[in-house]
Amino acid sequence: MEGRKKTAKRMVGQEERFLEAFDTYHEALFRHATLRLSDRERAIDLVHDTYTKVWSYIKDGHTVEQFRPFLYKVLNNLIVDEYRKRREQSLDALLAVEGVDEGAFPDLQESSVESLAATLDGRKAFEALDALPREYKEVIILRFVDGLGPKEISLLLEESENVVSVRLHRALGQLRKHMAAAEEAAEVRRRLHKPKQ
Amino acid sequence: MKRFSEQFKKEAERVTLRTSESHDLRERVVAYMEYHPLPAEMRTVHTIVADEMLSPVRSMFFVWSKFVGAAAVLLLVIIPAAAEKALPGDVLYPVKVRFNEEVRSSLSFSTYSKVEWETERLERRLAEVRLLASEGKLTDDVGAAAAVAVAEHAAAAAQEIETMRENDDEGAAVAELAFATALEAQTDALETTISRAGVDVSAAGGVTAALSNAQAAAQADEQKPSFERLLGLVEQKTTDAQELFASLKPIAGETAKADIERRLQDIERKREEAVALATAPEENDEGGDTTVSSTTPAYDQTKARALLKEILQATEKLTLFMSDIDLSTHVSVEDLVPVEPTEEELQTILTQVQGDLDTQVKALKVRAGDEPNDGVVHGLTTIEQKMASSSEAVAGGDYEAAIVFTREAYALASDILRAFDVEEDEQPATDEEVDSEKPEDTSANSSPEASTATGASSTMATEVTDVRA
Numbered sequence: 109m110e111g112r113k114k115t116a117k118r119m120v121g122q123e124e125r126f127l128e129a130f131d132t133y134h135e136a137l138f139r140h141a142t143l144r145l146s147d148r149e150r151a152i153d154l155v156h157d158t159y160t161k162v163w164s165y166i167k168d169g170h171t172v173e174q175f176r177p178f179l180y181k182v183l184n185n186l187i188v189d190e191y192r193k194r195r196e197q198s199l200d201a202l203l204a205v206e207g208v209d210e211g212a213f214p215d216l217q218e219s220s221v222e223s224l225a226a227t228l229d230g231r232k233a234f235e236a237l238d239a240l241p242r243e244y245k246e247v248i249i250l251r252f253v254d255g256l257g258p259k260e261i262s263l264l265l266e267e268s269e270n271v272v273s274v275r276l277h278r279a280l281g282q283l284r285k286h287m288a289a290a291e292e293a294a295e296v297r298r299r300l301h302k303p304k305q
Numbered sequence: 306m307k308r309f310s311e312q313f314k315k316e317a318e319r320v321t322l323r324t325s326e327s328h329d330l331r332e333r334v335v336a337y338m339e340y341h342p343l344p345a346e347m348r349t350v351h352t353i354v355a356d357e358m359l360s361p362v363r364s365m366f367f368v369w370s371k372f373v374g375a376a377a378v379l380l381l382v383i384i385p386a387a388a389e390k391a392l393p394g395d396v397l398y399p400v401k402v403r404f405n406e407e408v409r410s411s412l413s414f415s416t417y418s419k420v421e422w423e424t425e426r427l428e429r430r431l432a433e434v435r436l437l438a439s440e441g442k443l444t445d446d447v448g449a450a451a452a453v454a455v456a457e458h459a460a461a462a463a464q465e466i467e468t469m470r471e472n473d474d475e476g477a478a479v480a481e482l483a484f485a486t487a488l489e490a491q492t493d494a495l496e497t498t499i500s501r502a503g504v505d506v507s508a509a510g511g512v513t514a515a516l517s518n519a520q521a522a523a524q525a526d527e528q529k530p531s532f533e534r535l536l537g538l539v540e541q542k543t544t545d546a547q548e549l550f551a552s553l554k555p556i557a558g559e560t561a562k563a564d565i566e567r568r569l570q571d572i573e574r575k576r577e578e579a580v581a582l583a584t585a586p587e588e589n590d591e592g593g594d595t596t597v598s599s600t601t602p603a604y605d606q607t608k609a610r611a612l613l614k615e616i617l618q619a620t621e622k623l624t625l626f627m628s629d630i631d632l633s634t635h636v637s638v639e640d641l642v643p644v645e646p647t648e649e650e651l652q653t654i655l656t657q658v659q660g661d662l663d664t665q666v667k668a669l670k671v672r673a674g675d676e677p678n679d680g681v682v683h684g685l686t687t688i689e690q691k692m693a694s695s696s697e698a699v700a701g702g703d704y705e706a707a708i709v710f711t712r713e714a715y716a717l718a719s720d721i722l723r724a725f726d727v728e729e730d731e732q733p734a735t736d737e738e739v740d741s742e743k744p745e746d747t748s749a750n751s752s753p754e755a756s757t758a759t760g761a762s763s764t765m766a767t768e769v770t771d772v773r774a
Contacts, residue, residue: 159334230312253317
């Protein structure tokens with residue numbers, strides 16, 4: 109009896125811990141999903157599904173030691189499923205077009221990602237985010253919105269840290285290109301408008 | 306690096322769940338947890354298993370009762386509950402207005418609760434209008450329908466108040482005041498939403514008109530209700546606001562929490578002030594001496610009642626801000642209920658503006674040199690006069706007035722200094738130019754007094770330049 113009581117107490121703890129994990133992370137997960145999917149309503153649903161899946165997992169007798177990585181993992185899988193439903197180009201297709209293997213730059217380190225990022229305007233970069241291919245958008249969001257380190261991202265995406273660094277690097281490069289293009293377009297528009305007035 | 310991540314993150318943080326969405330999501334997850342509870346051995350409470358013998362009969366009954374029960378639950382609970390969230394144009398909206406609200410109408414028995422309910426229905430229509438307007442979905446049809454509904458509910462409330470007046474004059478006055486306060490808060494909120502969202506005003510025009518008609522009709526009587534009834538109403542409303550705040554605490558953001566807490570403290574402070582004002586002096590003076598001591602706060606029922614009415618207004622708006630969280634993404638709490646500084650805060654502000662003024666005056670004296678011209682002398686005299694009035698106000702305990710005087714002096718000093726600059730640049734100063742460049746420090750703690758002071762003194766400053774020219 110004594111033993112059972114103890115188990116029960118631990119399990120009540122499970123419920124509380126789960127709800128605490130909801131209160132702590134749901135907003136960040138929602139933001140992540142919204143930015144990835146560009147669809148608020150769907151993002152709310154996916155966050156809901158994430159928590160119900162995790163709850164079912166706990167109900168089946170598993171223990172979740174750390175909620176944050178686990179929740180992100182589940183959400184990420186749901187987002188990937190969502191992408192599959194929408195059937196758009198995959199990273200493989202993207203790389204095939206570029207014709208470069210990701211392992212080609214072993215010397216790219218986190219520090220070079222930082223120095224590249226330092227040259228960009230954060231606000232404009234955010235606006236250009238939607239123009240990026242999904243896989244690039246994903247790493248940028250994980251790194252700069254969710255604040256995950258390269259190691260955490262690599263665990264989540266099941267890729268090597270190196271691959272993550274390279275991808276981040278390229279994503280920032282593309283962001284810069286898009287921002288430059290947007291600026292140029294704005295400049296052209298300004299010039300077109302001027303003679304009229 | 307830091308700058309980029311910070312900017313980027315800041316931008317991303319604009320993507321937030323509304324408090325209501327957050328709340329709904331939590332409810333859904335909790336409901337899921339309740340329907341999929343932890344296995345019995347993991348739970349604390351163990352229910353006793355039913356008698357084995359009865360189980361076949363029970364299960365048959367169970368299947369049927371479950372079916373009928375489910376249908377009843379769907380019709381009477383789920384659909385109406387889902388309809389509560391509906392907006393004009395939604396499938397379930399008629400259920401909300403014609404079923405849910407009518408059922409509740411028939412459940413309000415006392416005249417007072419009828420007035421309250423009509424007020425709430427009116428508030429609901431306006432909340433819908435605001436929500437649609439802020440999302441740019443307000444059509445002319447919906448606007449017109451809402452205007453009709455607002456007029457209807459306002460008329461119904463007014464009629465109930467008249468019925469009430471026949472046998473409970475004081476109660477009617479309380480209801481009338483509560484109604485007028487709600488109308489005023491709603492008008493404010495609607496105007497801010499419209500101006501913020503930049504919607505086509507024509508769709509909301511009917512609603513605004515209906516609202517101001519209702520407001521004109523519902524002018525509360527100045528002399529009624531009595532202080533005690535008013536205090537009762539204030540206590541009821543502030544308690545409601547406190548409770549609402551407590552229920553929002555787990556889901557509201559840190560800044561929102563701090564903001565709301567501060568407003569609630571302001572309201573509480575004002576309430577104590579009002580009670581102190583209304584306490585009759587003979588009750589204060591326990592010695593039974595009839596002479597009123599000058600140190601006790603003046604006994605002033607009228608002022609106390611005015612204060613209570615202000616509190617009502619602030620509480621109403623704060624409640625609106627809290628309960629209508631969608632609004633809060635478009636309107637800041639400062640717009641609705643500005644912070645009211647305490648005496649210590651006023652003193653700090655005063656010291657600060659005095660410091661600013663000192664530096665400005667010193668700079669001015671340096672600029673003017675040993676032989677200041679008439680204009681500057683005149684300006685300095687005015688500044689000194691203002692400083693004297695300010696010290697007088699401090700002596701009288703009126704820090705707000707002292708701050709206003711000091712700010713005026715500061716604005717004047719800044720304007721004269723700027724006149725020097727303009728002259729050095731050899732550009733003729735026009736009123737608009739001087740007006741458009743307000744001194745940095747006053748804009749930091751901008752108040753309407755400070756800006757009007759700048760406007761007034763800028764004309765003086767141009768006079769000063771004229772004198773020099």
